[in-house]
Amino acid sequence: MNEAWDVVVVGAGPxxxxxxxxxxxxxxxxxxxxxxxxxxxxxxxxxxxxxEHPSLLTALGPDYVYGATLAARFRAxxxxxxxxSLVWQVTPEREVWFSADGSSHxxxxxAVILATGAMERSVPLPGWTLPGVMTAGALQIMxxxxxxxxxxxxxxxxxxxxxxxxxxQYLAAGARPAAVLDTTARANEWRALRHLPEAVADRAGRRxxxxxxxxxxGLRRSGIPRYRHVSDIRIEGADAVTGIAFRSGTTQHRLxxxxxxxHEGVIPAQQxxxxxxxxxxxxxxxxxxxxxxxxxxxxxxxGVMIAGDAGGIGGGRAAEHAGRLAAFEALRRLGRIDAxxxxxxxxDDRRARQSQLAVRRFLDVLYAPRDAVLRPxxxxxxxxxxxxxxxxxxxxxxxxxxxxxxxxxxLRAGMGPCQGRLCGPVVTExxxxxxxxxxxxxGYYRIRSPLKPVTVGELAAMExx
Amino acid sequence: xxxxxxxIGGGLVGGAIAWGAATKGASVALLxxxxxxxxxxxxxxxxxxxxSKGAGMPAYAHWTRTSSELWPxxxxxxxxxxxxxxxxxxxxxxxxxxxxEEMASRTALLHRMHNESGDIGTRMxxxxxxxxxxxxxxxxxxxxxxxxxxxxxxxLYLLRALHAALLQHDGAYLPGRTVDAIDAAPHSxxxxxxxxxxxxxxxxxxAGLGSRDLAPMVGLSMPVTPLRGQILVTERLRPFLxxxxxxxxxxxxxxxxxxxxxxxxxxxTATSAMVMQDIAARNVAVFPAxxxxxxxxxxxxxxxxxxxxxxxxxxxxxxxxxxxxTCHSGVTLAGAHALALAPAxxxxxxxxxxxxxxxxRFDVPSx
Amino acid sequence: MFRRLDATPGEIRFTFDGTExxxxxxxxxxxxxxxxGEPSLRETPVSGAPRAPYCMxxxxxxxxxxxxxxxxxxxxxxPVAEGMQVRRQRGARGxx
Numbered sequence: 001m002n003e004a005w006d007v008v009v010v011g012a013g014p015x016x017x018x019x020x021x022x023x024x025x026x027x028x029x030x031x032x033x034x035x036x037x038x039x040x041x042x043x044x045x046x047x048x049x050x051x052e053h054p055s056l057l058t059a060l061g062p063d064y065v066y067g068a069t070l071a072a073r074f075r076a077x078x079x080x081x082x083x084x085s086l087v088w089q090v091t092p093e094r095e096v097w098f099s100a101d102g103s104s105h106x107x108x109x110x111a112v113i114l115a116t117g118a119m120e121r122s123v124p125l126p127g128w129t130l131p132g133v134m135t136a137g138a139l140q141i142m143x144x145x146x147x148x149x150x151x152x153x154x155x156x157x158x159x160x161x162x163x164x165x166x167x168x169q170y171l172a173a174g175a176r177p178a179a180v181l182d183t184t185a186r187a188n189e190w191r192a193l194r195h196l197p198e199a200v201a202d203r204a205g206r207r208x209x210x211x212x213x214x215x216x217x218g219l220r221r222s223g224i225p226r227y228r229h230v231s232d233i234r235i236e237g238a239d240a241v242t243g244i245a246f247r248s249g250t251t252q253h254r255l256x257x258x259x260x261x262x263h264e265g266v267i268p269a270q271q272x273x274x275x276x277x278x279x280x281x282x283x284x285x286x287x288x289x290x291x292x293x294x295x296x297x298x299x300x301x302x303g304v305m306i307a308g309d310a311g312g313i314g315g316g317r318a319a320e321h322a323g324r325l326a327a328f329e330a331l332r333r334l335g336r337i338d339a340x341x342x343x344x345x346x347x348d349d350r351r352a353r354q355s356q357l358a359v360r361r362f363l364d365v366l367y368a369p370r371d372a373v374l375r376p377x378x379x380x381x382x383x384x385x386x387x388x389x390x391x392x393x394x395x396x397x398x399x400x401x402x403x404x405x406x407x408x409x410x411l412r413a414g415m416g417p418c419q420g421r422l423c424g425p426v427v428t429e430x431x432x433x434x435x436x437x438x439x440x441x442x443g444y445y446r447i448r449s450p451l452k453p454v455t456v457g458e459l460a461a462m463e464x465x
Numbered sequence: 466x467x468x469x470x471x472x473i474g475g476g477l478v479g480g481a482i483a484w485g486a487a488t489k490g491a492s493v494a495l496l497x498x499x500x501x502x503x504x505x506x507x508x509x510x511x512x513x514x515x516x517s518k519g520a521g522m523p524a525y526a527h528w529t530r531t532s533s534e535l536w537p538x539x540x541x542x543x544x545x546x547x548x549x550x551x552x553x554x555x556x557x558x559x560x561x562x563x564x565x566e567e568m569a570s571r572t573a574l575l576h577r578m579h580n581e582s583g584d585i586g587t588r589m590x591x592x593x594x595x596x597x598x599x600x601x602x603x604x605x606x607x608x609x610x611x612x613x614x615x616x617x618x619x620x621l622y623l624l625r626a627l628h629a630a631l632l633q634h635d636g637a638y639l640p641g642r643t644v645d646a647i648d649a650a651p652h653s654x655x656x657x658x659x660x661x662x663x664x665x666x667x668x669x670x671x672a673g674l675g676s677r678d679l680a681p682m683v684g685l686s687m688p689v690t691p692l693r694g695q696i697l698v699t700e701r702l703r704p705f706l707x708x709x710x711x712x713x714x715x716x717x718x719x720x721x722x723x724x725x726x727x728x729x730x731x732x733x734t735a736t737s738a739m740v741m742q743d744i745a746a747r748n749v750a751v752f753p754a755x756x757x758x759x760x761x762x763x764x765x766x767x768x769x770x771x772x773x774x775x776x777x778x779x780x781x782x783x784x785x786x787x788x789x790x791t792c793h794s795g796v797t798l799a800g801a802h803a804l805a806l807a808p809a810x811x812x813x814x815x816x817x818x819x820x821x822x823x824x825x826r827f828d829v830p831s832x
Numbered sequence: 833m834f835r836r837l838d839a840t841p842g843e844i845r846f847t848f849d850g851t852e853x854x855x856x857x858x859x860x861x862x863x864x865x866x867x868x869g870e871p872s873l874r875e876t877p878v879s880g881a882p883r884a885p886y887c888m889x890x891x892x893x894x895x896x897x898x899x900x901x902x903x904x905x906x907x908x909x910x911p912v913a914e915g916m917q918v919r920r921q922r923g924a925r926g927x928x
Binding site: 053 | 859864866872876878881885888892894908
């Protein structure tokens with residue numbers, strides 16, 4: 001296969017679905033590549049199949065069910081759709097290589113829209129590599145895609161909206177956590193208050209705040225122990241989790257459990273845009289790197305656009321509008337519409353996206369991760385693949401290492417199968433802290449293809465022309 | 466405050482010379498660039514390779530052998546000083562031939578090198594003999610050349626160890642410096658990096674591709690150009706290949722490195738699907754079972770090539786005390802650079818054996 | 833450790849290290865194995881430590897398994913299929 005398209009969209013979450021739908025409805029030749037087996041991304045994961053299970057839909061709530069409309073509109077749009085496609089290389093010339101069913105394929109396009117979404121921030125703490133430790137998002141995916149829930153008491157630890165949403169959905173589904181360890185820092189609560197007015201001033205902002213209050217109230221009503229201002233978490237066990245020790249305020253606690261869900265917010269998935277050479281900058285408010293984009297999602301690489309949480313965390317509804325904005329811009333690029341027409345068509349989406357972002361600053365400040373998560377202690381593993389601890393990174397900085405690429409060469413951190421996805425942000429933070437400089441100055445791993453492991457045989461067999 | 470020696474370039478060549486000089490008691494500063502640089506030392510294949518080095522230049526063949534013999538001392542010193550195991554293995558090396566024509570030309574090359582620079586035990590292996598040494602070879606492998614003194618090592622750990630060992634000998638490792646200018650006088654140099662000034666009696670330029678612009682500042686010529694190489698790296702696999710080979714190397718960690726391309730593309734370190742396919746196909750022909758191994762990393766780096774591909778070592782006639790060095794075999798030659806070249810530089814005179822490596826060899830007008 | 837909200841029996845049969853397992857449509861290999869009670873899916877090639885799926889969305893690569901003879905497949909991204917043969921990876925894989 002070696003096909004030419006007007007637009008290639010990567011990722012079938014809200015941004016990718018909305019972009020591909022709009023483009024197809026406007027008669028552009030568009031193909032959507034997604035590594036998942038079905039549409040929805042992570043937020044609407046399993047949305048088409050969940051319709052067969054009404055009780056599951058009830059538990060997951062109306063914000064999840066909303067995704068069915070997006071999926072249906074995409075299906076009706078006529079956009080080409082390739083699930084199970086692992087994109088492993090995108091070039092600045094807009095050649096997209098992907099692996100599907102054991103062989104690699106090439107598609108080319110005039111524009112590429114990356115809608116690769118977010119990933120959960122790494123939560124490096126003692127014991128986080130043990131079987132029995134999963135992210136809150138991972139547990140939510142099991143619930144959405146297969147209706148699988150913990151079958152025994154478990155502990156939820158961390159901070160951020162997803163954590164509380166998971167608890168709410170679990171309670172509705174009849175799975176009850178033994179305890180919720182809320183790591184939100186006390187200082188954050190006061191700082192966040194300053195940003196409350198801008199959230200309250202907007203209708204979507206008020207709705208988001210109300211949902212948050214409902215979640216917290218539901219948790220309180222449930223009677224599940226909620227430990228607040230939790231720190232110094234240590235997950236215990238030799239070959240699997242046996243318990244979790246932590247501090248809440250000034251009191252030390254220990255709970256026996258075999259399953260721990262961790263969550264400290266989400267950050268943009270960086271791998272694909274970085275591999276193409278898209279410029280990134282440190283976002284101090286969200287404590288993460290985000291690609292440098294214009295109002296339409298154009299990255300620094302001509303013809304490569306980024307939409308949705310991959311471009312900065314804004315949530316699923318904002319992502320949908322960002323996807324449509326990128327699609328309008330792609331239509332302009334293709335010569336289907338001029339700039340004035342694009343601007344006119346995009347008015348509603350621009351306004352709606354702004355509205356969806358009204359609560360964001362409040363959330364960013366309230367759920368800002370603690371130092372110990374961003375820059376863990378020396379004995380904590382930061383590179384899960386090569387099993388490299390934070391102290392080793394600090395050691396090479398003491399020997400003069402200035403950045404993550406030299407650290408990677410010296411330590412093998414980031415050389416394993418995850419290709420630095422989980423340790424990259426942490427290694428940059430550790431080096432920035434040790435050197436006393438900013439994250440932008442430290443930089444990030446140089447990301448190269450293949451973005452997913454490809455076998456030697458598959459590479460040898462591919463048609464390159 | 467001045468240094469006895471400043472080395473410009475913190476790669477394998479500069480790092481080896483700086484550490485070697487520091488162990489002799491010199492006060493040494495090693496100037497290096499930042500995290501992102503055209504750093505050949507981070508793109509190396511990791512061979513300590515003798516068998517085909519120096520055809521047409523016996524001095525290079527002998528220099529390579531010297532380095533190979535010094536390598537165990539270097540590896541031992543690194544482990545002793547820093548605790549870093551640079552994973553030196555010298556079990557012999559194989560260059561596989563995939564056709565009778567390749568066998569014939571390889572045989573001719575070894576014959577020529579034997580006549581020019583002496584016997585190091587290199588010999589051709591036929592179809593059956595190479596299979597008795599290496600299991601899993603594909604049908605297309607018709608034979609190989611074998612050299613018993615070839616080997617391999619981890620170039621990244623070597624670089625790390627050289628930097629760490631330099632610090633232990635009170636050397637200064639000064640990263641994040643870009644040299645803007647060098648004020649030169651005989652046995653007195655001032656290196657300018659932004660607002661900073663570093664002075665020294667002896668200066669070594671080992672800046673890889675950057676040497677081209679720096680060397681003329683001290684009256685030397687370094688006509689080097691980039692040659693891109695791409696390398697594919699697999700997941701960690703159980704050990705199956707101890708030998709060094711010219712296209713495939715299994716590291717101490719178990720990863721298998723598949724190389725490597727030679728592409729004249731200027732200062733472009735991108736990877737390309739076409740070259741990746743070519744490398745993959747060639748290596749599957751050698752080891753068919755590798756087809757199921759996953760590639761987890763691919764990188765491209767720029768080799769530093771002189772016009773004839775051989776190293777350049779030279780002291781400035783105009784500004785004695787300034788030296789320039791370059792080669793594209795920073796791993797193989799690390800033993801010699803650290804333990805033979807560095808003392809000669811400190812002594813202020815490159816011995817006679819270095820005469821053939823002068824850049825003046827490129828001045829000869831072509832007939 | 834996990835249970836299914838819907839108690840009707842599954843119909844997709846596959847094996848894990850030769851032992852028969854049951855899955856349902858929509859399950860990834862990772863979900864099916866976790867739901868079947870497997871505490872861990874692999875041992876790392878670095879230290880041999882046991883690992884289980886962590887992110888379930890294709891990021892962490894801690895769910896790598898061998899599927900139908902092909903190693904390093906991401907169990908969380910691979911839909912389970914009838915007759916699939918899944919094997920645990922214990923440390924580095926052998927190719928010869």
